[in-house]
Amino acid sequence: MRYSEMFLPTGREVPSDAEVISHQLMIRAGMIRKLTSGIYTYLPLGYRVIRKLEQIIREEMDKAGAQEVHMSMVQPAELWQESGRWDHYGKELLRFRDRHDHEYCLGPTHEEVITSLVRNDIKTYRQLPRNLYQIQTKFRDEVRPRFGMMRCREFGMKDAYSFDVDEESAEKSYERMFNAYRNIFNRCGLKFRPVEADSGSIGGKYSHEFMVMADSGEDAMIVCEKCSYAANLEKAEVACPEKKIIYEDDWLPLEEINTPNARTIEEVSDFLKVNPQDIVKTLIFNGDGKPYAVLIQGYQEVNEIKVKNYLGVTDLELASDEMVEKVTGAPKGFAGPVNIKIPVLVDYSVIDMVNFVTGANKEDYHFKNVNIGRDFKVEAFTDLRFVKPEDHCPRCGGKIKFVRGIEVGHVFKLGTKYSKAMKATFLDKDGQEKIMIMGCYGIGIGRTVAAGIEQNHDENGIIWPMPLAPYHVIIIPVNVNEISLRETAEYLYNSMITEGIEVIFDDRDERAGVKFKDADLIGIPLRITVGRKDLAQGNVELKIRRTGENKLLSLEEAVSHVKGIIEEELNSNIT
RNA sequence: CGGGGCGUAGCGCAGCCUGGUAGCGCGCCUGCUUUGGGAGCAGGAUGUCGAGUGUUCAAAUCACUCCGCCCCGACCA
Known part of the structure; x- marks a missing residue:
C-alpha cells in the first residue's frame, strides 16, 4: 500500500482520556478512534491487526477440531428466560423491544443460542463430541468501561462451545482448548500464563484464565515462586492452617463489655487496646434472601466469591442494615456469633483463636473471651478470605508473589448448567436420554491486541511481533x-x-x-x-x-x- | 449507584477567581527555502466557548438544570 493513499491519521499528541500505554499508542498510531464511552471504531491499520489475530485464532481452533459458525448478535428474550439468565444477568445485558413489542437483548455471550442450535440438531452420541466457535461482536453494558480496548462495552470476542457425552470426554475437550489457547498466545508473541480462576456461578472445578503479564492489567493474581501454582486473587486458595491443640483450661470466662460507638475493627481495637488479630469480625451476608454470618480474623478480608461458592447461592451481598438488625437484634457494627440464630461460617483464620473479641449483638457492647465450641456453634470451617502477601502457596508452601495481568482468554467447564435448563439431550449407546456436558472458551480480541502493545513498545511507539504486524x-x-x-x-x-x-x-x-x-x-x-x-x-x-x-x-x-x-x-x- | 474532575479550533491547553465581545502550541492551507530522526521564514483558514434557562446594559466567565466524557470506589458470565 502506498502511504500517500492510506487513511492513517497518526498523531504526536494523545487525547487526555487515554490512560494506559496501549490506548495512547493505538490512538496515536491511527488504529482506533472512540465513538462514545466504551465503543470504538477500528481504522484500517487497527483492523488489519485485528484480522491477523482472528486468523491465528481460526487456524488454531480449526487445528483443535473446532468449527466456525456465526450467530446473531440480537437474541430473543425467550432463550434467556429459559436458561434463567434473563432475571440474573443484571444491567450488563442490554435489553430492548422491537416494533411488535417483543423483547430482545444484545448478546454478551452466546451459551443460550448455541445450546438451542445444538439441541435441535444433535440427537445421538454418534454426533458427539462437537466444538463450535465464532468470532463475534459482543455487547456488555459495562458499568465503567476503561483503559481503551481493555474494557469496552462493544468488543470482539472469539467464543467456542463444546458438547460432550460425559465428564471424561468433556475434560478432553477442555484440554484441547487449553492447548489451542497456549498455541494462539504463543504465536502472538505474548508472555502469558494460565491461572486458576473462579468460574462464577457456573460452578465446575475447572476454569483457567489466560493472563498476559502487565502492570496495567485489571486483574490481580498470585503466582508461586517455587511451584507452578498461579491463581486469580478471587480464586487463590488459602491453605488450612495446622490446627493447634486448644486447651479448654485456657478459656477465660465470657465477659460482656461496654464499647460505646466502637463499630469497626479499628475502633474496637483502639478502645479495648487489643490487636485486630485478636478480634473476630462477624459479617452478615444475604445469600438469595437468607442471612448467614461469616466469621473472620479482624485483620483479614472476606472474599465474597468464596462465600458465594461455598453456599452455592446465586446472589450474595452484604446484608442490609435492616437485615442485620433483624438477625442480630443490634445495629450494624455489633454483630457476633454468640446466640445468633443463623448459620455461622468460619474462616480458617479463626481456627486457632482463643479468648477473642466479637460483637455482642447488642448496641454498644462486645464480648471478650469468646471461644469456639463453648460460646457458639460452627456450621463450617472453610477458606473464605483473600490471600495476603504474607501467606504461602496453598500447594507447596512456597513464597507467593502478587502480580497483575490482563485476562485475554478464559476456558470454562460449564457442565450441564445450560444443557439441563434448555434440555440439550442425546441418546446414548443404551438408548438412554442424557444431558450434554458443555464447556465454553473465550478470547477477547481487542484486549489481546492491546495486551500485545502493552508488552511490545518503546518510547517511540509500537513494536509489533511479526504475526500481528499490520x-x-x-x-x-x-x-x-x-x-x-x-x-x-x-x-x-x-x-x-x-x-x-x-x-x-x-x-x-x-x-x-x-x-x-x-x-x-x-x-x-x-x-x-x-x-x-x-x-x-x-x-x-x-x-x-x-x-x-x-x-x-x-x-x-x-x-x-x-x-x-x-x-x-x-x-x-x-x- | 456514591465521591471527584473536566467540557473553549482536528489534538493538547490558557482565559473563568475579579463579566466588557476569544488566545497559545501542534496540526491544516498557500508561497519560498530546506531535505537521514516530528524543518525555517512569510502569509492564511478554522470556534453555535457541551446544551438550555436565568442574573446583567453586557456571560466562555456568575447561578440553576440537563447532557457528555474521564478518574477513584462499588459492581462484573
Whole structure:
C-alpha cells in the first residue's frame, strides 16, 4: 500500500482520556478512534491487526477440531428466560423491544443460542463430541468501561462451545482448548500464563484464565515462586492452617463489655487496646434472601466469591442494615456469633483463636473471651478470605508473589448448567436420554491486541511481533523528489508485492524524520531506507524495529532477505 | 449507584477567581527555502466557548438544570 493513499491519521499528541500505554499508542498510531464511552471504531491499520489475530485464532481452533459458525448478535428474550439468565444477568445485558413489542437483548455471550442450535440438531452420541466457535461482536453494558480496548462495552470476542457425552470426554475437550489457547498466545508473541480462576456461578472445578503479564492489567493474581501454582486473587486458595491443640483450661470466662460507638475493627481495637488479630469480625451476608454470618480474623478480608461458592447461592451481598438488625437484634457494627440464630461460617483464620473479641449483638457492647465450641456453634470451617502477601502457596508452601495481568482468554467447564435448563439431550449407546456436558472458551480480541502493545513498545511507539504486524515492511525513500531514490523504492515495492510481502511504501513528500517517526510509531517490524549515499554503492538499509539493528543489503538481495526474515518470524512459534 | 474532575479550533491547553465581545502550541492551507530522526521564514483558514434557562446594559466567565466524557470506589458470565 502506498502511504500517500492510506487513511492513517497518526498523531504526536494523545487525547487526555487515554490512560494506559496501549490506548495512547493505538490512538496515536491511527488504529482506533472512540465513538462514545466504551465503543470504538477500528481504522484500517487497527483492523488489519485485528484480522491477523482472528486468523491465528481460526487456524488454531480449526487445528483443535473446532468449527466456525456465526450467530446473531440480537437474541430473543425467550432463550434467556429459559436458561434463567434473563432475571440474573443484571444491567450488563442490554435489553430492548422491537416494533411488535417483543423483547430482545444484545448478546454478551452466546451459551443460550448455541445450546438451542445444538439441541435441535444433535440427537445421538454418534454426533458427539462437537466444538463450535465464532468470532463475534459482543455487547456488555459495562458499568465503567476503561483503559481503551481493555474494557469496552462493544468488543470482539472469539467464543467456542463444546458438547460432550460425559465428564471424561468433556475434560478432553477442555484440554484441547487449553492447548489451542497456549498455541494462539504463543504465536502472538505474548508472555502469558494460565491461572486458576473462579468460574462464577457456573460452578465446575475447572476454569483457567489466560493472563498476559502487565502492570496495567485489571486483574490481580498470585503466582508461586517455587511451584507452578498461579491463581486469580478471587480464586487463590488459602491453605488450612495446622490446627493447634486448644486447651479448654485456657478459656477465660465470657465477659460482656461496654464499647460505646466502637463499630469497626479499628475502633474496637483502639478502645479495648487489643490487636485486630485478636478480634473476630462477624459479617452478615444475604445469600438469595437468607442471612448467614461469616466469621473472620479482624485483620483479614472476606472474599465474597468464596462465600458465594461455598453456599452455592446465586446472589450474595452484604446484608442490609435492616437485615442485620433483624438477625442480630443490634445495629450494624455489633454483630457476633454468640446466640445468633443463623448459620455461622468460619474462616480458617479463626481456627486457632482463643479468648477473642466479637460483637455482642447488642448496641454498644462486645464480648471478650469468646471461644469456639463453648460460646457458639460452627456450621463450617472453610477458606473464605483473600490471600495476603504474607501467606504461602496453598500447594507447596512456597513464597507467593502478587502480580497483575490482563485476562485475554478464559476456558470454562460449564457442565450441564445450560444443557439441563434448555434440555440439550442425546441418546446414548443404551438408548438412554442424557444431558450434554458443555464447556465454553473465550478470547477477547481487542484486549489481546492491546495486551500485545502493552508488552511490545518503546518510547517511540509500537513494536509489533511479526504475526500481528499490520504490515511486515515499510520502504522509505529519504527524499521522493530525487528520482533515483523514488524509483528504486518503487522497484523494491513492486518486487515485494510480487513476492506476496505485506509492505507499505512511504511515498509521501515528507522529510525523512517525519517518515521515520511514523514508521516507528506504527510499529512495522522491518524498515527499508533508500538513501543517496548507500544507493550510490548499490545498497539499501534494513533496520529492525525491535532491536534497532541496521544492516546494508544490496539491491539484488534486499527482497529475498526481507522475505526470509518475515517467514522465519511468522513460523517460529507455530507448533 | 456514591465521591471527584473536566467540557473553549482536528489534538493538547490558557482565559473563568475579579463579566466588557476569544488566545497559545501542534496540526491544516498557500508561497519560498530546506531535505537521514516530528524543518525555517512569510502569509492564511478554522470556534453555535457541551446544551438550555436565568442574573446583567453586557456571560466562555456568575447561578440553576440537563447532557457528555474521564478518574477513584462499588459492581462484573
